[in-house]
Amino acid sequence: MNPSYFRIKVDLESAISRLEGWNKKAFFEKKQVEYSNAVKEALDENGQWKGSCLYAYENEGWSVFEDLSGFYTSIPAESWQSLAGDSDLVVAGYNDAMPYGEMIVIQGGEVHKEFWDYPEDNDL
Numbered sequence: 001m002n003p004s005y006f007r008i009k010v011d012l013e014s015a016i017s018r019l020e021g022w023n024k025k026a027f028f029e030k031k032q033v034e035y036s037n038a039v040k041e042a043l044d045e046n047g048q049w050k051g052s053c054l055y056a057y058e059n060e061g062w063s064v065f066e067d068l069s070g071f072y073t074s075i076p077a078e079s080w081q082s083l084a085g086d087s088d089l090v091v092a093g094y095n096d097a098m099p100y101g102e103m104i105v106i107q108g109g110e111v112h113k114e115f116w117d118y119p120e121d122n123d124l
Contacts, residue, residue: 004093004102006072007064008084012056015063022083039068070095077104077114084109 008015033041035055042053052071057064067073073093080091084106091104105113 004067004070004073004091004095005064006067006080006089006091007059007062009062009088011061012058012063015065016056018083018085019065038066042068067093073100074102074116077106077111080104081106081109081111 008018010018033055038053038055042050044050049069049071051069052067053069054072055066055068065072072091073095075091080089083089086109088108089104089106091102094101101115101117103113103115104111
Protein backbone atom coordinates (compact mmCIF):
# COMPACT_ATOMS: atom_id res chain seq x y z
CA MET A 1 0.00 0.00 0.00
CA ASN A 2 1.12 3.53 -0.67
CA PRO A 3 -1.58 5.76 0.76
CA SER A 4 -0.70 9.40 0.64
CA TYR A 5 -2.43 12.67 0.16
CA PHE A 6 -1.93 16.38 -0.06
CA ARG A 7 -4.39 19.02 0.90
CA ILE A 8 -4.44 22.75 0.33
CA LYS A 9 -6.60 25.34 2.07
CA VAL A 10 -8.39 26.69 -1.04
CA ASP A 11 -11.57 25.69 -2.83
CA LEU A 12 -11.36 22.68 -5.16
CA GLU A 13 -11.64 24.63 -8.40
CA SER A 14 -8.74 26.89 -7.39
CA ALA A 15 -6.70 23.91 -6.17
CA ILE A 16 -7.14 22.08 -9.47
CA SER A 17 -6.15 25.19 -11.39
CA ARG A 18 -3.02 25.61 -9.24
CA LEU A 19 -2.15 21.94 -9.65
CA GLU A 20 -2.44 22.19 -13.44
CA GLY A 21 -0.13 25.22 -13.44
CA TRP A 22 2.34 23.59 -11.05
CA ASN A 23 2.52 20.21 -12.77
CA LYS A 24 1.81 20.47 -16.48
CA LYS A 25 1.26 16.68 -16.65
CA ALA A 26 -1.07 16.58 -13.64
CA PHE A 27 -4.13 15.49 -15.58
CA PHE A 28 -4.36 13.09 -18.49
CA GLU A 29 -8.09 12.92 -18.03
CA LYS A 30 -10.54 14.09 -15.39
CA LYS A 31 -13.56 12.03 -14.48
CA GLN A 32 -16.14 12.29 -11.77
CA VAL A 33 -16.22 8.89 -10.07
CA GLU A 34 -17.15 7.38 -6.75
CA TYR A 35 -14.16 6.65 -4.53
CA SER A 36 -14.79 2.89 -4.78
CA ASN A 37 -14.21 3.10 -8.58
CA ALA A 38 -11.24 5.49 -8.57
CA VAL A 39 -8.50 2.87 -8.99
CA LYS A 40 -10.44 0.91 -11.61
CA GLU A 41 -10.90 4.08 -13.69
CA ALA A 42 -7.18 4.93 -13.41
CA LEU A 43 -5.94 1.59 -14.78
CA ASP A 44 -5.62 0.70 -18.44
CA GLU A 45 -6.80 -2.56 -20.02
CA ASN A 46 -3.58 -4.28 -18.85
CA GLY A 47 -4.03 -3.22 -15.23
CA GLN A 48 -1.28 -0.57 -15.42
CA TRP A 49 -1.63 3.01 -14.19
CA LYS A 50 -2.57 5.40 -16.98
CA GLY A 51 -0.43 7.99 -15.14
CA SER A 52 -0.82 9.58 -11.75
CA CYS A 53 -4.11 8.84 -10.06
CA LEU A 54 -5.56 11.51 -7.81
CA TYR A 55 -8.93 11.31 -6.13
CA ALA A 56 -9.99 14.87 -5.25
CA TYR A 57 -12.68 16.30 -3.02
CA GLU A 58 -13.36 19.27 -0.76
CA ASN A 59 -13.60 18.96 3.02
CA GLU A 60 -14.10 21.80 5.51
CA GLY A 61 -12.38 24.41 3.34
CA TRP A 62 -9.54 22.12 2.25
CA SER A 63 -9.10 20.60 -1.19
CA VAL A 64 -7.86 17.06 -0.65
CA PHE A 65 -6.00 15.02 -3.27
CA GLU A 66 -5.56 11.35 -2.43
CA ASP A 67 -2.59 10.04 -4.40
CA LEU A 68 -3.57 6.46 -5.21
CA SER A 69 -0.62 5.73 -7.53
CA GLY A 70 2.34 7.08 -5.52
CA PHE A 71 3.17 9.61 -8.24
CA TYR A 72 3.45 12.52 -5.79
CA THR A 73 5.98 10.79 -3.53
CA SER A 74 9.27 12.36 -2.44
CA ILE A 75 8.73 15.82 -3.91
CA PRO A 76 10.89 18.37 -2.03
CA ALA A 77 9.17 20.85 0.27
CA GLU A 78 10.42 23.77 -1.84
CA SER A 79 8.45 22.47 -4.79
CA TRP A 80 5.31 22.02 -2.70
CA GLN A 81 5.88 25.57 -1.47
CA SER A 82 5.45 26.86 -5.01
CA LEU A 83 2.10 25.05 -5.26
CA ALA A 84 0.97 26.37 -1.88
CA GLY A 85 1.76 30.02 -2.54
CA ASP A 86 0.50 31.79 0.58
CA SER A 87 -2.02 29.01 1.37
CA ASP A 88 -1.63 26.25 3.94
CA LEU A 89 -0.69 22.85 2.53
CA VAL A 90 -0.08 19.43 4.10
CA VAL A 91 1.53 16.39 2.45
CA ALA A 92 1.48 13.02 4.19
CA GLY A 93 2.16 9.52 2.98
CA TYR A 94 3.84 6.18 3.37
CA ASN A 95 4.52 3.03 1.42
CA ASP A 96 4.68 -0.23 3.31
CA ALA A 97 6.35 -2.07 0.40
CA MET A 98 9.48 0.14 0.34
CA PRO A 99 9.05 1.30 3.31
CA TYR A 100 9.07 5.07 3.55
CA GLY A 101 7.14 7.83 5.27
CA GLU A 102 6.90 11.56 4.70
CA MET A 103 5.20 14.67 6.02
CA ILE A 104 5.42 18.28 4.92
CA VAL A 105 3.49 21.14 6.52
CA ILE A 106 3.41 24.57 4.90
CA GLN A 107 1.66 27.43 6.68
CA GLY A 108 1.34 30.91 5.26
CA GLY A 109 3.70 29.95 2.45
CA GLU A 110 6.51 28.82 4.78
CA VAL A 111 7.71 25.27 5.45
CA HIS A 112 7.07 24.45 9.12
CA LYS A 113 7.70 20.70 9.03
CA GLU A 114 9.53 18.46 6.62
CA PHE A 115 9.99 14.80 7.46
CA TRP A 116 11.22 12.01 5.22
CA ASP A 117 12.16 8.54 6.41
CA TYR A 118 13.45 5.88 4.06
CA PRO A 119 15.51 3.31 5.97
CA GLU A 120 18.58 2.07 4.12
CA ASP A 121 17.98 -1.39 5.49
CA ASN A 122 14.57 -2.54 4.31
CA ASP A 123 14.69 -5.76 6.36
CA LEU A 124 11.65 -5.66 8.60
